Amino acid sequence: MTLRRGVVLSAPAVLFLLVAFVYPFGYGVVLSLTPRSGGPLANFSAFLGDEFQRASIGNTFALAVPAALICVGLAVPLAYRMRRGIRGERTLTALLVVPVTLGPVFIADAMLFYFGPVGWFNRVLQATGVSSEPVRLIHTYAAVLLAIVLTAFPFAFLLLLGYVSGIDPVLERAAHVLGAGPWMTFQRVLLPLMAPGIATCFALTFVIAFGVFPSAVLLGEPGGSTRVLAIAAYQAAYEKFDFSAGSAIALVMGFLQLGTIGLVFGARARLYSGARGGKG
């Protein structure tokens, strides 16, 4: 009886997973293992054997890791500062969330105009004499990194804010009375308690950044420093019309992401991962 009910109740979720994830994923795996020519792993060896193609792995990590670190690095102090609420918190939160609603293409477009050779930013630089010529800000690695941070930061911040404000404030008071100043309290009490949240936050922003595509194309150097894995996969599938090779690159991308997240959570598990205090 219980078993039957379990089956019935989980059926919609299982069905959804089968249709939306398991089948497409399996299809992609099979596709990647049946290349146009050569053995089953020919796509992978071709991709990894080609220096230009292989560089996309490094390019992707070079964007995703700093982006995730910057997001976490900004979100931790801000969330810490706002853990007990501040004046104008709702306005600030709303402002921070706006980039999420705009989408990467809109942000890229805005940045193209704002930071472009005749954009406001360069005009101010020239008018104030900081620079005599327009500075190249777009179509660079930095522009892509900035765009990713703008998009991913709100997720990181909201996630951590929820996490930090869940830590019982009495723990901080206890640490103070025991002789720990604000910095030591942060270091020895809050940071360890935030560690699981920080790991999740890092993983989330890393995944967002790892799959970057529109910003890398619109704001970066899609043939050079920002030729990320997603661009490589896209070019294989839609410019060379080799879906099998495209699937293989997408799989490489997936495994690299899983591997990184695995490392992060592995490291997190070695730290504290438990309750966050409170009544008990």
Add this chain to the structure above:
Amino acid sequence: MIPPSTAGARRPPAGSHEPAGGPAERLELRGVTKRFGGLLALDHLDLAVEPGEFLTLLGPSGCGKSTALNCIAGLMSLSDGEIHFGGRRVDRTPPERRGFGMVFQNYALFPHLTARRNVAFGLEVRGVPREEVSRRTREALAVVRLAAHGDKHPAQLSGGQQQRVAIARALVVEPRLLLMDEPLSNLDTKLRGELRTEIKRLHQRLGLTSVYVTHDQSEALSLSDRVVVLRDGRVQQIGAADEVYGMPATAFVADFMGYRNLLDAEVTSLDGRSAVVRSGDLELRGTLMGSLAPGARAIAAIRPHDVLCRRGAAGGLRGRVEVVEYEGKAFAADVVLASGLRLYAESVDPLAPGDEVVIEIDPRRLLVYAGDGAPPS
């Protein structure tokens, strides 16, 4: 961890506040005031805690007792007034530099650290050498009888064990002053009693100057040298435990100290400190608390314990039992007098609802307060 010079019974007799030998580290609150927006949480609190004394701040929720403790700890800034400790003004000193110990209602143990690391925390942040940290931590855990549980995380310990870890954590730094904020309120009755004895034992043994906050009068009476009863941020009474219990200064304190019978009355005659009051058609003799003139409104207060009733129809005050509660040693009875007046009484003999009883009130135990003040809740 345990200074041998102060080991042994060093509890000063109740009501005596002779400074203990050595450096007199006296805590003094002068006009301490705390406002939250328009709300006055503490109104010019003046208080002195003598070295080695165990003082309790007692009152209902919202009376300002926890606010006062947080001000002493430095976790809250004062709106006005000064706090002095050991002859120095400390109210501008951040909590981490006051050298006090504090125990919280919900234990406030660091969940990511084991019991041992929790206890060691205060020593580690002070930069105490590693061997000394481990020795003192071990001793402190032994004092609260948790030597075998050092490697457990708080979540693996019971509520009582967690609070004992918290006590060890506060004691291990040899605080100059120990603050306790309702440390027993989250525990069940049996554990509460045990830990109360434990706290008393530790105080007798270590002689630490202690300020304790509670809303539980029996806790306050059993632990304290002196009790401060607070109401709406103001002191109602400061006195030795037996004074506050036996001679509550106001009707509010009486109410808090278990005087369940608080009767609206009028003073009919006075003779020194002895007063006769009338409440409805009931004439009662009692002890005057404060100054009252004949004809004044008054509140007559008496404990159920001092209203004795026995079954029978002969005698002065007669009533009918409505509710009986068995309390182990005696029966608590809710008695309605012929006049309609309701009294909480006690009887050593079994009673049943509907019984006709005769009531006797001990005039020495009936206290008469001014009735124009804020009436008891």
